[in-house]
Amino acid sequence: MRLEPIAAPSALRLLGLPAAALVATILAGSLLALIAGADPLATFGLVVKGAVGSRFALLETLNRATPLIFTGLAVAVAFRARLWNIGAEAQLYLGAVVTVAIGTAGLGLPAAVVLPMMAGGAVIAGALALLVPALLKTRMGVDEVVTTLLLNFIAILFVSYLIEGPMKDPMGMGWPKSERLPDALRLPRMIEGVRLHWGFGLALLLAVGVWIVQTRTTLGLAMRAVGENARAAAFAGIPVNRVIAQTALISGGLAALAGFSEVAGLKGALTRDLSPGFGYTGIIVAMLAALHPLGVVVAGIFVAGVFVGADSMSRAADVPSYIADILLATALLTMVLALMLTRYRIRRD
Amino acid sequence: MEILEILLSASFWAAVVRIASPLIFATMGELICERAGVLNLGIEGIMVVGAFAGWMAVYSGTDLWTGVAVAAVAGMAFGALHALLTVVFGLSQHVVGLGVTLLATSSTYFAYRLALPEVTSPPRIAPFEPLAIPVLSQIPILGPALFAQTALTYLAFAVVAVVAWTLYRTPLGLALRAAGENPAAVAAQGLSVTGLRMGAVIAGSGLMAVGGAFLTMSAFSSFFFEMVNGRGWICIALVVFGAWRPGKALLGALLFAAFDAFQIRLQQTGIGQDLPYQLFLMLPFALSILALVVMSRRASVPAALMIPWRKGER
Numbered sequence: 001m002r003l004e005p006i007a008a009p010s011a012l013r014l015l016g017l018p019a020a021a022l023v024a025t026i027l028a029g030s031l032l033a034l035i036a037g038a039d040p041l042a043t044f045g046l047v048v049k050g051a052v053g054s055r056f057a058l059l060e061t062l063n064r065a066t067p068l069i070f071t072g073l074a075v076a077v078a079f080r081a082r083l084w085n086i087g088a089e090a091q092l093y094l095g096a097v098v099t100v101a102i103g104t105a106g107l108g109l110p111a112a113v114v115l116p117m118m119a120g121g122a123v124i125a126g127a128l129a130l131l132v133p134a135l136l137k138t139r140m141g142v143d144e145v146v147t148t149l150l151l152n153f154i155a156i157l158f159v160s161y162l163i164e165g166p167m168k169d170p171m172g173m174g175w176p177k178s179e180r181l182p183d184a185l186r187l188p189r190m191i192e193g194v195r196l197h198w199g200f201g202l203a204l205l206l207a208v209g210v211w212i213v214q215t216r217t218t219l220g221l222a223m224r225a226v227g228e229n230a231r232a233a234a235f236a237g238i239p240v241n242r243v244i245a246q247t248a249l250i251s252g253g254l255a256a257l258a259g260f261s262e263v264a265g266l267k268g269a270l271t272r273d274l275s276p277g278f279g280y281t282g283i284i285v286a287m288l289a290a291l292h293p294l295g296v297v298v299a300g301i302f303v304a305g306v307f308v309g310a311d312s313m314s315r316a317a318d319v320p321s322y323i324a325d326i327l328l329a330t331a332l333l334t335m336v337l338a339l340m341l342t343r344y345r346i347r348r349d
Numbered sequence: 350m351e352i353l354e355i356l357l358s359a360s361f362w363a364a365v366v367r368i369a370s371p372l373i374f375a376t377m378g379e380l381i382c383e384r385a386g387v388l389n390l391g392i393e394g395i396m397v398v399g400a401f402a403g404w405m406a407v408y409s410g411t412d413l414w415t416g417v418a419v420a421a422v423a424g425m426a427f428g429a430l431h432a433l434l435t436v437v438f439g440l441s442q443h444v445v446g447l448g449v450t451l452l453a454t455s456s457t458y459f460a461y462r463l464a465l466p467e468v469t470s471p472p473r474i475a476p477f478e479p480l481a482i483p484v485l486s487q488i489p490i491l492g493p494a495l496f497a498q499t500a501l502t503y504l505a506f507a508v509v510a511v512v513a514w515t516l517y518r519t520p521l522g523l524a525l526r527a528a529g530e531n532p533a534a535v536a537a538q539g540l541s542v543t544g545l546r547m548g549a550v551i552a553g554s555g556l557m558a559v560g561g562a563f564l565t566m567s568a569f570s571s572f573f574f575e576m577v578n579g580r581g582w583i584c585i586a587l588v589v590f591g592a593w594r595p596g597k598a599l600l601g602a603l604l605f606a607a608f609d610a611f612q613i614r615l616q617q618t619g620i621g622q623d624l625p626y627q628l629f630l631m632l633p634f635a636l637s638i639l640a641l642v643v644m645s646r647r648a649s650v651p652a653a654l655m656i657p658w659r660k661g662e663r
Contacts, residue, residue: 003439149579150634326459337438
């Protein structure tokens with residue numbers, strides 16, 4: 001067999017194939033439910049109910065989507081320029097570290113000054129954390145996939161050291177966690193009485209911001225050109241290495257905001273389980289969104305819904321909640337395949 | 350003084366070889382894939398699958414070698430999925446590899462929870478016992494390190510020899526390396542680039558899974574979540590460090606294991622008490638990055654690595 005490019009794919013192809021990917025994912029999920037001895041329809045019913053079935057569930061899903069939108073944007077921006085940032089997890093944690101460090105420093109300044117400082121500090125930390133692998137890539141040819149992956153482990157151990165050592169909460173009764181942020185430095189709720197913090201609003205704002213940068217600015221065009229064909233971009237006079245460095249700064253900063261938002265919006269303190277793999281899940285979010293920043297919002301909410309729904313389902317039915325991770329991995333693989341098949345036709349030789 | 354004591358103890362060198370064993374299997378697996386032109390980022394998840402499948406098989410009553418075979422087959426199944434998506438359909442090797450790792454890891458955890466719903470600590474199996482080779486194992490220091498290991502460790506060294514011999518001394522190896530350097534030339538010879546690459550990814554994934562199985566069936570005797578803990582990613586760094594050559598990669602794995610064994614022992618000394626233990630745990634990952642940076646200047650990366658092959662396309 002061989003793959004033949006399609007000049008103008010039909011609407012049926014463009015919509016049908018991604019839909020087929022979703023159907024395949026649902027079939028895989030049904031199979032898993034059957035293996036676990038549960039009724040597939042009832043299982044999916046419980047997942048949907050747990051994700052969006054009540055006001056509480058829906059808000060839980062949106063809260064869970066918040067870090068995923070940040071890390072999804074980070075990955076989408078980087079992957080668009082073919083900078084393989086698999087280190088969003090590390091950038092998230094470093095962002096959280098700086099957020100807590102500034103927030104608990106007792107600066108005595110008004111919250112309106114300190115909160116932006118926390119966010120800004122987080123962005124700088126995350127940006128620098130990705131700049132290093134990006135420079136190693138452009139200057140020395142070191143593959144950034146491996147370096148960013150390895151840095152995740154280093155960053156988490158660093159956090160573990162901090163919350164058991166210099167940043168440990170003296171009131172934490174020996175529990176490894178940082179001091180809590182003062183109440184004044186917590187992100188306020190978006191609507192009074194609704195458990196949804198401004199981290200979500202910031203995520204939406206940045207999704208639009210990234211979309212504008214990507215479609216309306218020279219930098220966005222350059223990032224896309226570098227991703228499509230770096231050699232051609234270089235011939236066209238685009239400073240490829242500088243664009244990759246700029247992409248790294250943006251991507252790392254976005255991922256770090258996930259850490260800022262989780263600490264300042266939700267948890268209030270830094271712990272080792274701040275992120276259950278939001279950095280890695282960001283890759284799924286970005287790919288499901290076909291790297292489109294606005295799509296990242298939709299995909300982030302969808303992925304969060306699957307996690308929240310599966311958690312709630314597994315409490316009611318005897319199906320392990322890991323079904324969520326399997327479903328999302330399946331969705332990722334089938335969606336990548338479906339998106340390719342919208343552009344290529346399979347031919348027999 | 351303490352450092353010298355560590356380096357002269359037989360148990361240290363035995364630990365080096367033991368720690369290196371799973372890395373050797375998985376590094377050889379990744380090396381085969383990459384020499385054929387495919388980056389296999391599924392390695393981390395495939396090691397998890399192997400660790401679980403082999404252990405579970407033995408726990409269900411098979412003998413140890415059947416368990417190793419089960420692990421290899423489970424790994425090959427995920428390898429086949431990886432190969433189908435990256436080789437046949439030419440999808441991004443980064444994305445598919447990470448997807449396979451996520452799928453393999455989560456499927457394993459799902460299966461573990463289903464198989465052992467109510468356990469707080471995982472059951473143990475009777476793992477591979479050390480097999481002392483008469484006379485040779487009596488050599489001071491070197492003897493216990495090289496000749497009093499489990500059968501799986503001996504197998505790891507045998508695998509290196511077989512991989513090296515196959516890659517450099519057989520027509521198959523030549524074709525495989527050519528598929529990673531110049532697939533068009535392979536196709537011009539009338540050979541199937543797709544077939545060669547698929548075979549390499551599937552075989553390599555089998556080795557990765559055996560590397561995972563070493564953890565549950567030789568190094569330890571139970572399966573824990575997150576027990577692979579980044580070893581797969583380290584093996585990818587080891588392939589680069591070994592300049593895509595089996596012998597050098599073996600040396601890299603041993604060198605790496607020596608550092609790892611050393612830091613474990615250093616933690617228990619006076620120096621170790623004064624430093625945070627996280628610093629020691631970071632060392633393997635930091636070393637891998639350092640190795641990548643140092644080796645980057647003379648990297649001999651396969652020319653067609655990560656470039657999908659589409660027949661008739663230029």
